[in-house]
Amino acid sequence: MPNVRIPTPLRQYVGGNAEVAVQGGTAGDALGDLVQQHPDLKQHLYTGDGKLRSFVNVYKGDEDIRYLDGxxxxxxxxxxxxxxxxxxxxxCR
Amino acid sequence: MALKIGAGDVSHIHEHAKETYPEECAGVLVGMDAGGTKVIVDVWRAENTFEEEERSHRFLIEPLKIREFEEKARERDLDILGFYHSHPDHPAEPSEYDRDHAWPYYSYIIASVSSENVEDMRSWVLRDDRSGYDEETIVG
Structure with missing residues (x-):
């Protein structure tokens, strides 16, 4: 199963772990499974309308998935x- | 939670805020979480990479830079505990824009800076439900 590395500020929502094993063949499915396993993460990763927050960056290895296939x-x-x-x-101005 | 930061690190933040005025400065707070108190051991300057014409009211530290800082901290058995930035000619309170972009857990030190001096410095932590911030006590 692929792993997702969790940054320090979000580890409190995944039992203090630095990595979580997830299921899914795409980044979207993997993140969806992560949030399903740990629902408290959702509001910090996604906006109210379900988009990844702009300051949340997901990398596959050294590449931002925004520059791969999202x-x-x-x-x-x-x-x-x-x-x-x-x-x-x-x-705010 | 309280935030413990030494006088040398405080003056480092003040100097950075004054140097970049009227643009916002930004940097990293590195240290140890001593169960109830975050102990800052070092502060590192970061480059504000927001578009130049917006830097009087915006700052950005990019993800690969954050990863570099994390690795540098880990080499010393330390963690990133938060960030500082300045509010030129505005109070040391988080804006709505700050809240929209904040992460939980991290301490966000804000320095209110004028053309003359740093007028105020306060530290904030985002609430779990993202509804607002709680102020942290800064201890020397």
Whole structure:
């Protein structure tokens, strides 16, 4: 089964683990399975209308899936996906 | 939770905020989670890579940079515990934009900076339900 690496701020929602084994042949299915296993993650990964939040980045190896096939990016049994934060903020103006 | 940060690291953040004024600065808080208190051991500057014309009110640290910082911290058996950024000519309080982009657990230090000085510095943690922030006590 592919693994998903969980960044420090989200480990509290997956029992403190740094990696979670998931099922699915695409990045979208793998993330869907992750959220199904750990529903508290959902609001931090997805917006209310089900899109991956802009500051949530999913990498397959060293490549951002946005530059591969997005949610349709194929993942094999031995692949590792990593959720990597980007950090953004600033004033409202 | 409280955030423990030494005077040297505080002045590092102040200097960074003053240097980049009127643009926002950003950086990483590195240390140990001592069960109830986050102990900051080091602060590292990060480049604000938001589009140049927007940097007076936006900051961005990109994911591969975050991964580099994580690896650098891990080499010293430390973790990224949060981030700092400045609000030029605005209060040290998180904006709606900050909340939309925040991660749980991390401490977000905000320094309110004017052309003269750092006027205020406060630390915030996103609530689990993303409804707002709780302020953290900063201890020296």
């Amino acid at each position: 949610q349709d990016t194929e993942v094999g049994e031995n692949d590792e996906l990593s959720i990597i934060p980007s950090i953004a903020g600033g004033l």
